[in-house]
Amino acid sequence: MPEALTVRRLSLAFSGLRAVDDLSFEVCEGSVCGLIGPNGAGKTTILNCLTRIATPDAGAVSVFGEDLLARPVHALAGLGVMRTFQNLELFSELTALDNVAMGCAAGHRAGWAAELLGLPAARRAREIAYARAEETLAALGLQAVGDRVVADLPFGTQKSVELARALVARPRLLMMDEPAAGMNTAESAALGRAIRDLARERGMTILLVEHDMGLVMSACDRIVVVVQGRRIAEGTPQEIRADRQVIEAYLGQAAA
Amino acid sequence: MRTVLPALAAVASALTAPLFLGPYGHYLLCMAAIYAMVALSLGLLLGLGGQISIGHAGFWAVGAYGSAILVQKLALPFLLSLLASGLLAGLVGLLVALPALRVRGHYLAIATLGFSLVIVHILYEWDGLTGGRQGMFVSRPSLFGHELGSDFQAYYLILAVLALFVWIVVNLRRSLGGLSLSALRLSDVAAQSCGVNRAGATLFVFALSAAITGVSGAFYGAILGQLSTDSFTLVVSLSFLTMAIVGGLNSVVGALLGGIFLAYAPEVLRAFEQWQMFIYGALLVAFMHFLPDGLASLPRRLARIGRRGDA
Numbered sequence: 001m002p003e004a005l006t007v008r009r010l011s012l013a014f015s016g017l018r019a020v021d022d023l024s025f026e027v028c029e030g031s032v033c034g035l036i037g038p039n040g041a042g043k044t045t046i047l048n049c050l051t052r053i054a055t056p057d058a059g060a061v062s063v064f065g066e067d068l069l070a071r072p073v074h075a076l077a078g079l080g081v082m083r084t085f086q087n088l089e090l091f092s093e094l095t096a097l098d099n100v101a102m103g104c105a106a107g108h109r110a111g112w113a114a115e116l117l118g119l120p121a122a123r124r125a126r127e128i129a130y131a132r133a134e135e136t137l138a139a140l141g142l143q144a145v146g147d148r149v150v151a152d153l154p155f156g157t158q159k160s161v162e163l164a165r166a167l168v169a170r171p172r173l174l175m176m177d178e179p180a181a182g183m184n185t186a187e188s189a190a191l192g193r194a195i196r197d198l199a200r201e202r203g204m205t206i207l208l209v210e211h212d213m214g215l216v217m218s219a220c221d222r223i224v225v226v227v228q229g230r231r232i233a234e235g236t237p238q239e240i241r242a243d244r245q246v247i248e249a250y251l252g253q254a255a256a
Numbered sequence: 257m258r259t260v261l262p263a264l265a266a267v268a269s270a271l272t273a274p275l276f277l278g279p280y281g282h283y284l285l286c287m288a289a290i291y292a293m294v295a296l297s298l299g300l301l302l303g304l305g306g307q308i309s310i311g312h313a314g315f316w317a318v319g320a321y322g323s324a325i326l327v328q329k330l331a332l333p334f335l336l337s338l339l340a341s342g343l344l345a346g347l348v349g350l351l352v353a354l355p356a357l358r359v360r361g362h363y364l365a366i367a368t369l370g371f372s373l374v375i376v377h378i379l380y381e382w383d384g385l386t387g388g389r390q391g392m393f394v395s396r397p398s399l400f401g402h403e404l405g406s407d408f409q410a411y412y413l414i415l416a417v418l419a420l421f422v423w424i425v426v427n428l429r430r431s432l433g434g435l436s437l438s439a440l441r442l443s444d445v446a447a448q449s450c451g452v453n454r455a456g457a458t459l460f461v462f463a464l465s466a467a468i469t470g471v472s473g474a475f476y477g478a479i480l481g482q483l484s485t486d487s488f489t490l491v492v493s494l495s496f497l498t499m500a501i502v503g504g505l506n507s508v509v510g511a512l513l514g515g516i517f518l519a520y521a522p523e524v525l526r527a528f529e530q531w532q533m534f535i536y537g538a539l540l541v542a543f544m545h546f547l548p549d550g551l552a553s554l555p556r557r558l559a560r561i562g563r564r565g566d567a
Contacts, residue, residue: 053445077451089446091439102439105432106451112460115434118427126432165450 004029004173004205005050010059012049012229019045020056021229027222029064029172032199032206034220034237036213038249042229043209044086047177050207051083052076063173077106080172084162084179086209090150096161097146100133103165136168137161155182167198173205174198180212188212192219217241225249266512270415274408282407284519286479289414292515293472295500296421296508301465302497303505304434306441307356307458308365310493312469314352314372317488318345319470320477321379321386324394329385334398338417338474345470346463348375353462357455372493380485391484394477407479414475421468422508428464437461491533498536502543504550513551 005027012020019042027033037043048054050061052073061068063079071079082103091099108129110121137143140160145153150161159179166174176195180188192215198204199221210216216223217237225233225246233243240246274282294312301307323341326332332340355367379386386392397404397413404410428434439447440457448454477483499518504510525532543550547557 051449053449072453073448074451074453076449083449085446089443089449091442091446093442094435094438098435098438101432102435102447102450105435105439109432109436112433115431116424116428116464118423118430122427122431122433126430129432165446169450 002029003027004031004064005033005207006060006062007050008060010046010049010056010061012045012054012056018229020049023059023226023229023231025224025231025234027173027205027207029205030199030203031221032195032208032219034216034223035207035209035226036211036216036223037226040228041226043226044177045229046226047083047175047207047209051081051175074106077169077171080170081175082166082169082171082173083175084159084166084177086177086181088155088158088162090158090162090165092151093149095147096142096150096153096157096164097130097133097137099150099161100136100164100168101129103136103168104132104170105129107169132168133164136164140164140167156187170202171204173207175207175209177209178211179208180210180215183212185214188215189218191215195219266509274411279407282411283479284523286407286411286414286475288515288519289411289418290472290475290479290515291496291499291518292512293418293421293475294469294496295503295511295514295518296418296425297465297468297472298496298500299505299507299511300425300428300468301461302500304429304437304441305458305461305465307461308361309352309368309462309465310365310490310497311352311368311370311372311375312465312496313488313490313492314368314375315345315349315466315469316473316476316492316496317372317375317379317485318348318466319473320394320483320487321392321473322470323474324392324477324483325385327395328392333401334395334478335400338471341474342467342471345473346467348470349463349466350459352466353459356458356462369490369493372488372490376485376488379488386483386485389484391482393482394480396481397475397478410475410479414479417471417475421471422511425511426508433457494533495536498540502539502550504552506549507552510550510552517551 003026007023007025010020010023023046035043035046045054049056052068052071063081066079091102108125110119110125114122134146137146142160142164145157150158153161163179180191183191195206195208196219199206208216208220220237222235223237223240224231225240227249232249233240233246274285294316298312301309319341322344323337326337326340327334352368352371356364359367380388397410399413404413436447436452437457439450440452440454444454495518499514502517503514522532525535528535547553
């Protein structure tokens with residue numbers, strides 16, 4: 001299968017500390033790849049490099065054959081790349097529906113001039129974006145909270161709204177930063193099934209940064225293990241489970 | 257219906273109010289509508305876009321002097337000079353927005369303040385064009401060659417332009433572009449990840465806000481009949497912010513109330529002249545603390561208190 005995401009020799013240092021150190025890996029289209037590692041391993045920094053929020057010192061990233069580092073952060077949505085955030089980055093004062101509509105707003109907009117003049121094109125764009133947002137909320141069982149301000153919603157619901165905001169854009173590559181944080185076992189199992197369905201039924205490519213080993217092992221096709229910004233192992237869940245270095249560096253701690 | 261009826265009532269009273277007032281009342285109505293444009297532009301910039309400016313007196317000056325010079329020296333018709341002063345102020349707004357791409361909060365406030373001081377200083381020193389210290393005379397507003405000699409006539413032109421601005425601001429607030437500006441204000445990282453071009457949106461909202469304020473400035477000069485740089489000080493920028501916040505940043509109604517406030521407050525406070533800035537400052541703090549959405553949110557607040565009282 002062709003590669004959706006290719007990361008080549010990526011490096012980023014913060015005042016001498018190597019947060020990402022010569023990291024390479026690739027993710028095949030339609031597969032689920034887990035990115036794991038102990039706290040402070042640099043996972044979120046890697047994700048920020050891959051979404052143009054941080055700029056690496058060296059290396060290359062390509063998404064569906066396009067050079068990602070040559071593009072600004074706001075161009076990623078147009079390439080079909082969406083993400084969720086570790087500590088939630090919702091538009092707190094807006095409703096859940098507004099938040100989700102924002103996920104596909106940029107792709108539908110009619111331009112400032114049409115919007116100032118209230119032209120039919122601008123009104124139609126808004127209707128389409130909101131119709132898609134309603135559809136996506138309903139698909140996640142969230143239709144009841146559409147007109148609620150997101151800041152007033154429980155944490156778990158906010159996470160779902162954020163996922164809906166990423167999904168409404170029908171991304172080809174979805175990056176999720178610790179989606180299972182704060183979930184119980186049943187919720188994280190359901191999330192795992194949902195992630196597998198997105199990959200299998202919609203052909204979506206998913207990069208999953210996660211601490212929840214149960215979720216990673218059950219949902220991922222391949223796993224990349226990172227310690228101190230370096231890749232120490234890569235393979236299928238079975239291979240990773242059996243890898244001595246991984247057990248020492250990471251799983252060992254968790255099991256102990 | 258709940259919003260249509262009050263809106264109709266507001267339009268009707270704006271149209272008929274001059275019939276019950278004398279010349280000084282007409283002048284105050286003109287000023288209220290002129291200030292309301294500025295409040296509208298600050299609501300756009302600060303309320304929707306989340307970008308502070310304490311330099312709006314600078315854009316006001318660009319519009320006022322720009323229009324006056326075009327009419328006086330180049331004999332441009334007043335309506336065209338309105339358009340030109342909006343474009344000119346919008347262009348200057350683009351320049352001022354450049355620091356906003358890098359800094360925000362206090363730093364942006366200082367950058368906009370610095371800009372307005374520089375603008376006013378340039379206007380003051382540019383004797384040949386602006387009359388410098390003596391100031392300059394400005395012709396009355398005119399419409400297709402007919403001079404609007406009284407403020408009664410001018411008021412309806414100002415009101416029409418204000419209505420145009422209200423219309424575009426309402427359109428913008430209801431559009432995906434308005435949603436994008438809100439998103440950028442609340443989380444610029446997430447908004448950009450959703451495809452919003454932060455630089456483009458910031459430049460746009462600054463330029464639009466400056467352009468509206470520029471047109472307001474053009475009317476101000478023409479109504480006053482003369483211009484001097486004393487009309488564009490820091491105190492004026494701060495009064496603009498006060499009126500925008502007292503009225504309410506997040507609605508058109510708030511902007512209109514803000515304009516009325518700034519036009520009539522000096523009348524009410526005339527006895528306390530030296531204390532005026534102190535009173536504005538106190539009002540600003542009080543409103544931000546107790547009524548952050550301004551007078552426009554008062555009916556909603558009262559309704560909620562009323563309901564609580566019933567229960």
